[in-house]
Amino acid sequence: MTDSKYDEIMQLLCDRLSSLTNTHIEITPETNLISQLSIDSIKLLNLIMEVEDAFDISIPINALADVQTVRELVDLIYKIKTTA
Amino acid sequence: MNLLEKLDAAAAARKALLPDGVGAFGIPIEEVYSATEARIGDRRVLLLGTNNYLGLTFAPECISAAHAAIDREGTGTTGSRMANGSYHGHRALEKEFAEFYHCTSGIVFTTGYQANLGTISGLVGSGDTVLIDSDSHASIYDGCILSGADIVRFKHNDVADLEKRLRRLGDRVETTLVIAEGIYSMLGDQAPLADIVRLKKAYQFTLLLDEAHSLGVLGETGQGLVEKTGLLDEVDFITGTFSKSLCSIGGYCVSNHPQLEQLRYVSHPYIFTASPSPATIASTRAALELLRKGGHLRKQLWDNCTQLYEKLKQSGYVVGPDPGPVIAAILDTPQQALLLWRNLLEHNIYVNLILPPAAPEGKSLVRCSVNAAHTPEQMSYVGDVFSKLRSLVN
Numbered sequence: 473m474t475d476s477k478y479d480e481i482m483q484l485l486c487d488r489l490s491s492l493t494n495t496h497i498e499i500t501p502e503t504n505l506i507s508q509l510s511i512d513s514i515k516l517l518n519l520i521m522e523v524e525d526a527f528d529i530s531i532p533i534n535a536l537a538d539v540q541t542v543r544e545l546v547d548l549i550y551k552i553k554t555t556a
Numbered sequence: 557m558n559l560l561e562k563l564d565a566a567a568a569a570r571k572a573l574l575p576d577g578v579g580a581f582g583i584p585i586e587e588v589y590s591a592t593e594a595r596i597g598d599r600r601v602l603l604l605g606t607n608n609y610l611g612l613t614f615a616p617e618c619i620s621a622a623h624a625a626i627d628r629e630g631t632g633t634t635g636s637r638m639a640n641g642s643y644h645g646h647r648a649l650e651k652e653f654a655e656f657y658h659c660t661s662g663i664v665f666t667t668g669y670q671a672n673l674g675t676i677s678g679l680v681g682s683g684d685t686v687l688i689d690s691d692s693h694a695s696i697y698d699g700c701i702l703s704g705a706d707i708v709r710f711k712h713n714d715v716a717d718l719e720k721r722l723r724r725l726g727d728r729v730e731t732t733l734v735i736a737e738g739i740y741s742m743l744g745d746q747a748p749l750a751d752i753v754r755l756k757k758a759y760q761f762t763l764l765l766d767e768a769h770s771l772g773v774l775g776e777t778g779q780g781l782v783e784k785t786g787l788l789d790e791v792d793f794i795t796g797t798f799s800k801s802l803c804s805i806g807g808y809c810v811s812n813h814p815q816l817e818q819l820r821y822v823s824h825p826y827i828f829t830a831s832p833s834p835a836t837i838a839s840t841r842a843a844l845e846l847l848r849k850g851g852h853l854r855k856q857l858w859d860n861c862t863q864l865y866e867k868l869k870q871s872g873y874v875v876g877p878d879p880g881p882v883i884a885a886i887l888d889t890p891q892q893a894l895l896l897w898r899n900l901l902e903h904n905i906y907v908n909l910i911l912p913p914a915a916p917e918g919k920s921l922v923r924c925s926v927n928a929a930h931t932p933e934q935m936s937y938v939g940d941v942f943s944k945l946r947s948l949v950n
Binding site: 512513514515517518520521524525528529530531532533534535 | 685690700701704706707708709711720721724725912913918
């Protein structure tokens with residue numbers, strides 16, 4: 473996997489988060505999913521299922537405990553994809 | 557934001573939804589008159605929001621068994637199953653559950669919640685995987701979290717989605733526990749058990765079925781979905797609760813795997829809590845006997861379910877896919893659901909209000925729980941009131 477894959481994951485997540493939250497806040501890697509985007513737990517879990525399908529991976533939801541920002545979520549997905 | 561301010565924020569969100577202090581959650585029931593009627597405030601209400609599916613809360617057999625147990629053994633065991641809390645009755649009930657399901661082993665837990673917590677966290681651990689339906693009950697989610705296993709969700713009742721996720725696990729499927737429910741508590745629909753068993757044969761995972769809402773309701777003798785589908789032998793572990801059709805409190809797990817017994821030594825929710833009281837065990841044993849012979853109760857229950865389900869559908873409500881004792885009117889907004897809930901109460905009908913994120917897909921639910929003791933006249937009244945209120949929530 474190349475860094476372009478990381479960028480692809482980032483782009484997909486930012487697009488999905490933008491439509492999910494219907495917000496005018498600019499979504500950046502440092503955006504906090506909960507305090508800034510108000511993503512509730514169910515929305516986040518459903519988003520994870522979409523990401524699993526998009527990249528054909530399994531993302532255990534307990535791994536989300538340490539995720540607060542968009543970048544941390546992208547890092548997690550990238551790590552799982554590269555070790556799959 | 558400190559810890560207490562976080563709670564204040566949650567309270568503010570709740571108050572914003574219920575501005576005039578409507579007590580939709582935890583409403584006090586002042587007096588209970590029967591399996592179908594009670595007093596809330598100064599209203600005599602019809603109870604359509606209990607899980608008393610066979611209507612046995614006042615069964616004389618259960619009440620006299622509980623009285624006798626208190627007289628004989630006192631009010632509580634004051635101890636863990638691991639220590640002094642395993643009386644003759646606890647062991648007898650475990651044996652009766654095992655016999656009921658034609659299994660070799662059964663374990664009784666103090667609550668249904670702990671039955672899932674204790675079974676799941678005893679079966680899987682770090683490095684293992686649990687694949688759970690996205691509409692799973694909180695006790696399943698919490699049991700998975702307690703276990704430390706990797707938790708992966710599949711789309712609700714979507715077997716193709718489950719298979720996709722099984723395929724991704726590769727060799728890890730050998731240490732994977734798949735969990736489904738006989739009847740799901742939100743929409744009242746049933747797991748596609750035959751299809752899940754087909755996948756089990758192909759992928760060789762371990763299967764746990766929670767029959768909490770289906771015990772007493774499905775199958776000729778009330779075993780649940782395993783009996784209705786004839787797939788009892790294909791399910792590895794069955795859990796359930798005493799707090800619905802059996803009208804007390806507690807939970808169980810049964811299995812033909814001898815390893816189930818090991819849970820008594822590794823499962824914290826089994827060990828580190830007091831065992832069920834003698835009265836609870838005695839009334840549950842009596843209720844299980846009534847449940848096994850309760851074909852007439854199931855018939856009455858299903859007549860009531862079908863009558864109300866069809867009436868809600870005809871009245872234009874969006875309801876779950878299957879008729880059953882859990883009948884949910886699905887509404888787009890919390891405000892619509894709250895309006896309907898309040899108006900039902902004003903017509904002396906108590907139902908459950910379920911709002912996001914507890915309800916699936918961001919919807920809100922006004923959920924009825926039907927029981928065998930409801931009369932056809934009571935069902936007609938409830939259906940007519942729902943029908944009258946339909947335009948109000950449109």
